[in-house]
């Protein structure tokens with residue numbers, strides 16, 4: 001059933017148990033007409049178990065439903081958990097594709113390493129995405145800018161209160177149809193500069209995609225809401241003046257000559273797939289990209305003297321969100337109201353690739369639906 005993009009035989013077979021009370025076609029279509037984000041889930045999920053003795057085993061597709069966890073399961077006490085976020089896109093011919101999944105697979109391995117969890121082989125990760133789409137492909141919406149959001153995650157589930165890496169772990173993939181992130185057009189947002197709280201520190205888990213980082217960002221996030229801002233921007237915890245990233249998105253500044261400036265990957269920033277892809281697209285246009293430390297002062301002075309003209313955040317969920325305003329307890333920095341934002345043209349190019357509207361010259365797309373197994377390997 002499953003196939004990998006290389007000529008190697010599939011590494012895994014998944015036992016499939018179909019849900020008997022699957023959502024009706026009519027009910028599913030009603031959900032797909034206005035899915036929102038993260039609200040509804042498909043009929044099935046993927047599960048793979050791991051123990052220190054047996055390694056990864058018992059890969060399966062099963063009906064979507066609650067997990068049975070022992071109250072002593074280590075994830076509930078010490079937060080040993082990591083996740084990924086990947087989208088499946090429906091192209092105009094009905095086929096279903098995803099974007100650079102091997103990058104997410106590699107990142108899940110790095111997150112696993114940092115959280116003392118076992119590394120899932122990248123092929124098995126990509127196969128797990130194929131499996132969920134093979135069975136729940138009808139849940140991939142087709143309206144513009146919609147997708148099926150795939151959420152792979154891994155939890156420690158040994159029943160043991162001692163503090164050490166869990167010897168039992170489970171990996172799952174759940175899937176949720178996602179509407180267009182910006183209903184009625186992309187709008188620029190205000191963001192809040194958190195000067196009191198940090199999301200990551202030197203030697204911490206900032207570079208891992210783990211639930212704990214998100215838990216730490218929720219209080220500053222509510223502070224952002226109270227100030228009328230959509231997201232929080234965190235600074236480095238050492239000097240408190242370098243820009244790091246938002247709670248779940250990377251950040252770019254755009255100079256008047258089109259140069260992109262973004263904080264370098266320094267061990268406390270999450271290495272976004274969108275970030276990396278935008279750097280590649282910008283360089284292919286002949287633009288300069290500077291990955292280096294960026295301070296709030298540089299941003300403020302650059303806007304004041306006209307050398308910095310745009311700021312935007314990026315990530316899989318929203319792709320690119322232009323930033324209209326940076327607010328803090330001490331100041332409000334208003335970005336100029338430029339026409340023809342570079343952010344918007346990069347956003348257009350990236351989504352055109354993802355939705356198959358322009359050629360995928362970088363070889364970023366991987367076909368996920370079952371028809372792909374009959375095709376010659378595409379090569380990831």
Ligand SMILES: *Cc1c(COP(=O)(O)O)cnc(C)c1O
Pocket residue numbers: 085209245246247248249250270271272273274275314315316317
């Ligand atoms: C997931 C995430 C991003 C964006 O990564 P993408 O691969 O582009 O989706 C950025 N920052 C943080 C903290 C994240 O968790």
